[in-house]
Structure formats: structure tokens, C-alpha cells
Amino acid sequence: MSAETWHSALHHLQAGAAPHVLISVVGAEGSTPREPGAKMVVTADACHDTLGGGHFEYQAIACAREMLTASTRGEQATTPRLEAFPLGGRSGQCCGGHVSLLFECFAGAEKHIAIFGAGHVAQALVPLLAPLPWRVHWFDSRDDAFAALAPSSRVDCHRLDENAIAMALAGLPHDVHALVMTHDHAQDRRLVDVLLSHSGVASIGLIGSQSKWASFQRPLREAGHDATALSRVRCPIGVPGAGGKRPYEIALAIAAELLTLAPTEAHAPQRGVMPATWRHVTGQDVCL
Missing domain, CATH: 3.40.50.720 (NAD(P)-binding Rossmann-like Domain)
Known part of the structure; x- marks a missing residue:
């Protein structure tokens, strides 16, 4: 775990076009390690800042590195991804709260x-x-x-x-x-x-x-x-x-x-996190 803050790491990784994932806490309910707005940056071999530690954080890091691995294989892994972490059920932590995380994968160079x-x-x-x-x-x-x-x-x-x-x-x-x-x-x-x-x-x-x-x-x-x-x-x-x-x-x-020579991007009517996914993870309707 690096002592560098997430925003400092994000700056130099973006400047160097290096692959990384930004993880943000976008929802928290009950007793949770960190509050909404907490962030960490994950690369293939380092982590910057923290979401609170524990098994929950290791699971989040593993999800981020799965996205990075997929991007190196040429797969489309840069779509933002929402993941729900019921800390008691999924992460085995006794605090028993519920955390929603947003994963944003930057494959590095375009x-x-x-x-x-x-x-x-x-x-x-x-x-x-x-x-x-x-x-x-x-x-x-x-x-x-x-x-x-x-x-x-x-x-x-x-x-x-x-x-x-x-x-x-x-x-x-x-x-x-x-x-x-x-x-x-x-x-x-x-x-x-x-x-x-x-x-x-x-x-x-x-x-x-x-x-x-x-x-x-x-x-x-x-x-x-x-x-x-x-x-x-x-x-x-x-x-x-x-x-x-x-x-x-x-x-x-x-x-x-x-x-x-850049491939022409096929623009679907809806990109990124789908409204149905957001409702499923957060239990909230998307504001229109």
C-alpha cells in the first residue's frame, strides 16, 4: 500500500498514460469503514490511499485488477462499473454495513x-x-x-x-x-x-x-x-x-x-452504468 494520496497518484498516472482504476465510495449505509466520496487508486502492482482496509478493500482491489487485466487483453473493460458490498454477507466483516463502489478503469494510453x-x-x-x-x-x-x-x-x-x-x-x-x-x-x-x-x-x-x-x-x-x-x-x-x-x-x-486509424466508436443509446444497474445496486431511482 503506497503512502501517496489518491489524487497525487491519479495525476502522475494520467500524465504518464499508465493503466489504473479509480474506486470511489458512492453509497454507504449502516456501519462502514469510509464515507461516500472516499477514493483509492489501484494499478497492477500498487494501491494508493484506502477505502478502510479489511477484506472488503481486498475484494475491491481484486475487482479493479480484473478490469486492468481485461484491458491489457484488448477487451472493453473501461466502462464504469458499480459493485455492491454488503459487508456482512459478501465481505465477512462484522460491521454489517452496505457500501456501493464505482470503478472507473483508465486503460492508460488510448x-x-x-x-x-x-x-x-x-x-x-x-x-x-x-x-x-x-x-x-x-x-x-x-x-x-x-x-x-x-x-x-x-x-x-x-x-x-x-x-x-x-x-x-x-x-x-x-x-x-x-x-x-x-x-x-x-x-x-x-x-x-x-x-x-x-x-x-x-x-x-x-x-x-x-x-x-x-x-x-x-x-x-x-x-x-x-x-x-x-x-x-x-x-x-x-x-x-x-x-x-x-x-x-x-x-x-x-x-x-x-x-x-482510430477505430470508430459505435455509440449506443445508453453508455456507462445502466439505470437499471444503478437502481439494483443503490435502491434509488436515477434522477432525470
């Missing part, structure tokens, strides 16, 4: 971008992405590639071992958008080969010309990738018609294209 290569275009692109609620996983095989870069809480820099590319990709989150733009065409081709075989990759972009991509396709077909797989690769990357060959111009076109 989108994960894996950038392979730290050349001029990537160095122009990453500052454009850093203010967004995304997380950037940046790789380069050169020892000094990141030496002069300012640190950012939403950018993770990694040295890429050319002999262990598959291992590096195994650590990427589900539905990552990959951009291949290294200093070496042969390395670019190896990366595309491995990325095409990675089930968790949402999209693949390759920097370069149509002729570069044409030269890649034969060895990739020989490696076992069919036409359907190859059609997943966008080359050149960037919104069509953007033009411009300066690194910053290319970076702007790539950033704009990444914005178009």
Missing part, C-alpha cells in the same frame, strides 16, 4: 505507437505525438540513438537487438500501430517480416517510396506472406497528397494518418 528508427523523421514525429494520450514505444539498434533526446513520461526508448526482433515485439501491447523507419533498408524488411507475423499489431506503416515497397514484396512472399498479408502494409506512409520531403512535413503527414 493508442500505442511503436516506432522503429530514430532518424530525422522519427525525431520530428515523436514530439508531435507526445502531448496526445498515446504511448510511444521507440526502438533503434544504434547505441547512441537516444542520447540527445529529452525524456518524456509517455515515450519509452529501447535499444533494438537485430538478432532478437521477435522478442522485442513480444513485449508490445495489443493493437499497437507500428511504423518502420530505420536507417537500414534490410532492417526495415526484417521488421516488416516479423510484424506481419505478429497477431497483436493493428497496422504497419513503412517509410519510403512505392519502389522501395515493390523491392520488399518478393522476399516477403518467399518468407510466406500472401497478398492479403502484404496489403496490410502502408507504403509510403502519411495522409495521401500531403507532399513535402522535409522531415517535419513527413512527420505531420504521418501524425495526421495515425489519427485516421
